[in-house]
Structures are given as C-alpha cells and as structure tokens.
Amino acid sequence: MRDPLPPGLLRRLAACLGGDALLTDPAERLAYGFDNSRRQAMPDAVALPTADAQVLELVRACRAHRVPIVARGRGTNTTGATVPVAGGVVVSFERMDRIRAIRPDDRLALVEPGVLNADLQVAAGAHGFFWPPDPTSAPYCSVGGNLACNAGGPRAVKYGAARDNVLGLRAVTGAGELVRCGAPTTKGATGYDFTRFIVGSEGTLALVVEATLRLVPKPAATRSLRALYTDVAAAAAAVARLMAQPVAPSMLEFMDGDCVRLAREVGGADIPEAGALLMIEADGDADTIAHAVAALSRAATGPGLLALDVAPDAAAREALWSARRKLSPALRTLAPGKINEDVVVPVSRIPALVDGVRALSAEFALPVLAFGHAGNGNLHVNILYHPEDAAESQRAIACMHRVFDLVIALDGILSGEHGIGLVKRDFLPRAIDPATLALMRAVKATFDPDGILNPGKVLPAAD
Structure with a gap:
C-alpha cells in the first residue's frame, strides 16, 4: 500500500486548479491509469490544468512533497510511458487544447x-x-x-x-x-x-x-504508387534503390506478404497476392510531379517486381492508405497477443533486417510480421502469440530479445517513434554505452533534481 497524498498537497492543488480540475474519486482516476501498452496503475490524483501558471504551481507543490508527476496526452502510446507505476499525480493536458x-x-x-x-x-x-x-x-x-x-x-x-x-x-x-x-x-x-x-x-x-x-x-500535387514484389527481399532491395536516388518520396511504406493478405482480407484493400508491397508517394509542384513519379518508378523497378501501378484518383489512394492504417489492429486476428517493436536500421540494411526477422519467425515458430516506414529504416516488427500458452509466450519474449540483438548488430536503434517508456527501459543498456547513459542520467538530474517526473521510465536504474 502506498501512502495517501498529504492533505496539505491536496488542498494546495485544489486551490491552484479550482473547480472540477482535481480528480480524487477512484472511478475517475482509473481512466487515467492506462495507455495503449495495456498496462495499468492507479494514480493518487489527476490534475486538469488550463494555464501555464497552474502547471508551474502544481510542479512546485508536488516537488515540495516529493510526489511523482506523470504528464499525459491522450494515452495512445504503446510503451507504458504514461502509466503511473509510482502513483502520484497524473497531469492530463486535455483542457490545455488551444x-x-x-x-x-x-x-x-x-x-x-x-x-x-x-x-x-x-x-x-x-x-x-x-x-x-x-x-x-x-x-x-x-x-x-x-x-x-x-x-x-x-x-x-x-x-x-x-x-x-x-x-x-x-x-x-x-x-x-x-x-x-x-x-x-x-x-x-x-x-x-x-x-x-x-x-x-x-x-x-x-x-x-x-x-x-x-x-x-501543402503540396500542390500528390501521386501514389503501389509496387508488388515476389518476396520481401526484392521489396527491401527496392527500398534501398529508392532512397539512393535524388527524388525523395514523401512516403515510402513496406508490407510483407502476410500484411498484404491482411490488408486485403481485413482492411478491404483491392490488392493482388504478393510476397511484399511498397506504397510510394510523391508530392510537389503540379508541373514537376510527373518527373518525380517517373524517377520513383524507375527506382522501384528491378528483380522481383510483379506490378507497378499509379493510383488513378484520390479515392483509390485513400483506400490504399486506409488499409495500411488498419494493419496494426488487424494483426490481432492472427493471434490475440502482439509485441510491436518499432525498430530502426540504416536504410541500406533493411534487406538484412527483413531476412533476419524471417529467420527468427522460423526459429521460434511464431508469426512475425513486418511493415512500416521503410524510407526511414523504421519497421514495425510484430511478434504474434497466444498469451494463454505459457510456452508460446516465453518464445515470444525470447524472440523479442533476439530482434533487439539483430537491430543493434545492424547499427540500429530500439525505437523510431514509439519511445522507450517502461516496456523497453531495461533494454537501453544494450543500445547505449555506459558513458552516454551516465550523461543522460546527469541531464535528468539537472532538469529534475528530485526525480519526480515520470519515475521509472526511459532510463534504467543505475547499478
């Protein structure tokens, strides 16, 4: 059992925030204790500030009592970054929306x-x-x-x-x-x-x-291309070609064969069978867009290409991107458990990453699907399993460890956009050397000398 918040702190926060902006009822607090990581912890109070001065006062008040503070947006993150594992006050910024x-x-x-x-x-x-x-x-x-x-x-x-x-x-x-x-x-x-x-x-x-x-x-013109390949190796090689030529795509998304099937069967996309797919977009001037499309088409063309099509209109383009956006939730139709790691490698090493992920899928006898932002080398590697099966759950965790080892061996990093949060915190020493970690801890101590801001997240405990 944690100690309750000091009455003096609650009075100070209530006076600072006013009205209904301090939530202490358990039923209200519960909604602010979880995020999209499916982890949960109960905050001791929830603050809903509307002004800079209120945020300043509540931080000073919490610091005086050494009470943790967890900042929260809409809780869409997947790493447990907004779960109040140490209790304290969740500061939700939903009312500072101007x-x-x-x-x-x-x-x-x-x-x-x-x-x-x-x-x-x-x-x-x-x-x-x-x-x-x-x-x-x-x-x-x-x-x-x-x-x-x-x-x-x-x-x-x-x-x-x-x-x-x-x-x-x-x-x-x-x-x-x-x-x-x-x-x-x-x-x-x-x-x-x-x-x-x-x-x-x-x-x-x-x-x-x-x-x-x-x-x-906003660009005056946008065009989308869909390139289908025999296998993931051919598509990964095309990514390297696309990023090595002068015309930068405005989007470059990758799907492996299983993701293509899901986009078709669950997302409703009109996509033929293929071993892999690239979604490529160009934007720019109306006068130059044709040149950009031609350059990207040439780069996408190579061994293993099955078909290359330009979306004929905005509706076709939106249908394709809609199917891509539905992929992540659609994965749970394959298995209820999902470990989603948004790893990043240099673009030139995407073929090695994709090959390695496929080998791990075979080794651990688990579906491991990859899709994502190939132009940045940022792929979402999804390990699917049945949580009620203890042996399968253990294999999924072991597979995740090996994915991280693979990424680091390819000179990559653990996260491109999801962050570290709670879920990947203990893996950080694999990717960052001790001297750099020590410098990060020193920065943290300067900004937050009492360690009240989101404790237990990002940085692992010092030895």
Whole structure:
C-alpha cells in the first residue's frame, strides 16, 4: 500500500486548479491509469490544468512533497510511458487544447500540448500549411504526446519527425522552473539546444506548456504508387534503390506478404497476392510531379517486381492508405497477443533486417510480421502469440530479445517513434554505452533534481 497524498498537497492543488480540475474519486482516476501498452496503475490524483501558471504551481507543490508527476496526452502510446507505476499525480493536458496562434508569414503555429494533431492539421490547412508528424493515431493523439515520444509517421521520410518540426518550447522543469528554449526561427546558434533534449524525453525532463511548431506549405500535387514484389527481399532491395536516388518520396511504406493478405482480407484493400508491397508517394509542384513519379518508378523497378501501378484518383489512394492504417489492429486476428517493436536500421540494411526477422519467425515458430516506414529504416516488427500458452509466450519474449540483438548488430536503434517508456527501459543498456547513459542520467538530474517526473521510465536504474 502506498501512502495517501498529504492533505496539505491536496488542498494546495485544489486551490491552484479550482473547480472540477482535481480528480480524487477512484472511478475517475482509473481512466487515467492506462495507455495503449495495456498496462495499468492507479494514480493518487489527476490534475486538469488550463494555464501555464497552474502547471508551474502544481510542479512546485508536488516537488515540495516529493510526489511523482506523470504528464499525459491522450494515452495512445504503446510503451507504458504514461502509466503511473509510482502513483502520484497524473497531469492530463486535455483542457490545455488551444491553438494560440498560426503565423503563416513565419510558417509556424503556437499551440498548447493538449491540441489534437488532427485539429492542428485542420487549422493549419486553412492557411495552406500542415504539420508533418502524422502517426496512425493522428485523429485523436495530442501534440504534447507527439512531442513526448518524437512521433513520426509516413511523412517523416521527407519532412522529418516531431523533433525536426519543433522550433521552440515553453516548459516547466522538475525543479519547478518555467523555461523557454528555441526561437520562432528556423536557424539558431545561441547556446545549447534544449528543445531537442525535451522532445522525445517522454515527460522525464519537463512538462511542455507551449510549443512553437514549424509548418510546411501543402503540396500542390500528390501521386501514389503501389509496387508488388515476389518476396520481401526484392521489396527491401527496392527500398534501398529508392532512397539512393535524388527524388525523395514523401512516403515510402513496406508490407510483407502476410500484411498484404491482411490488408486485403481485413482492411478491404483491392490488392493482388504478393510476397511484399511498397506504397510510394510523391508530392510537389503540379508541373514537376510527373518527373518525380517517373524517377520513383524507375527506382522501384528491378528483380522481383510483379506490378507497378499509379493510383488513378484520390479515392483509390485513400483506400490504399486506409488499409495500411488498419494493419496494426488487424494483426490481432492472427493471434490475440502482439509485441510491436518499432525498430530502426540504416536504410541500406533493411534487406538484412527483413531476412533476419524471417529467420527468427522460423526459429521460434511464431508469426512475425513486418511493415512500416521503410524510407526511414523504421519497421514495425510484430511478434504474434497466444498469451494463454505459457510456452508460446516465453518464445515470444525470447524472440523479442533476439530482434533487439539483430537491430543493434545492424547499427540500429530500439525505437523510431514509439519511445522507450517502461516496456523497453531495461533494454537501453544494450543500445547505449555506459558513458552516454551516465550523461543522460546527469541531464535528468539537472532538469529534475528530485526525480519526480515520470519515475521509472526511459532510463534504467543505475547499478
């Protein structure tokens, strides 16, 4: 049993937040104790701030009592990053959902962390712009959550992930200080880049209260191509060719043969049988789009190509991408248990990664499917199993360990956009050397001297 929150802290938080913005009833708290990792823990209280000053005061109050704080967006992450394993106060930013400004002349937006990705896209689109990160959960995930795990999505191959599209932040550190980092400019060489420290830190360094986001003009024209291959090796080789030539695709997605079948049978996509598929997109000027499509088509053509088609219209393009978005939930039709690892390797090593994953599938006698953002070398490796089968569950865990070993041997990293959270925390020493880990712990201690921000996440315990 944990000790209850001190009455003095509860009174201070209630006075700071006011009204119905401090939840203490167990039934209300329960909804803030889990995320898409399917892990759960009960917070001791939930705070729903609406202003920067309230966030500052609640951090100072929690620090005075050494009470943990877990920042939360919409709980769509898959790594347990927002599960309050140490109890304390969950700070949900759902009420800090204002777009404070869109400045087309400066190509930027000022937003609060609770703004939904989809709402930002609508607001930016009214001015002819978009914000590049587009994870699968874009309709209901928050910008703050996108920043916490450095979310990407299909467009990252050309436009970058969240970290590449944040110009500046205002945030409250674990020391209870409101800091500003970055600037509303695309160039800057003034001191250390704390913006890039905080983006991707999963709420362990500071709580973001405002983000200055880089906006990009919407392209005048977009074309989608579908390339079908005899096997995954042929498709992986095509990825390497596509990324080695001058015309950058705006999206480049990979599906292995089992994913192609699921996209057809569960997602309803009109796709012939194939050993693998690439979804390729080009965007740009109406006058130059034909040149881009031709260049990408040439690069996609090679040994093992079965068919190469251009989507004839927007409806056909949307149908294909809709099937891709439905893939992750569709995997559970094969088995109820799923381990989804969003590993990354250099693009040139995708063929080796795909070959290695297929070998592990055979070795452990488990379905292991791969799809994802091939242009960044970021593939979602899905290990499927039946949780009620103890032996199969053990094989799934062992297979996951071997996937990580394979990725590291290929000079890759453990996560491209999901983050580390709780699920992958103990694997971090495999991928990061002791000196670098020590430096990360020192940064954490500077931002959060009492360790109250999202304890137990990202960094493993020191020996």
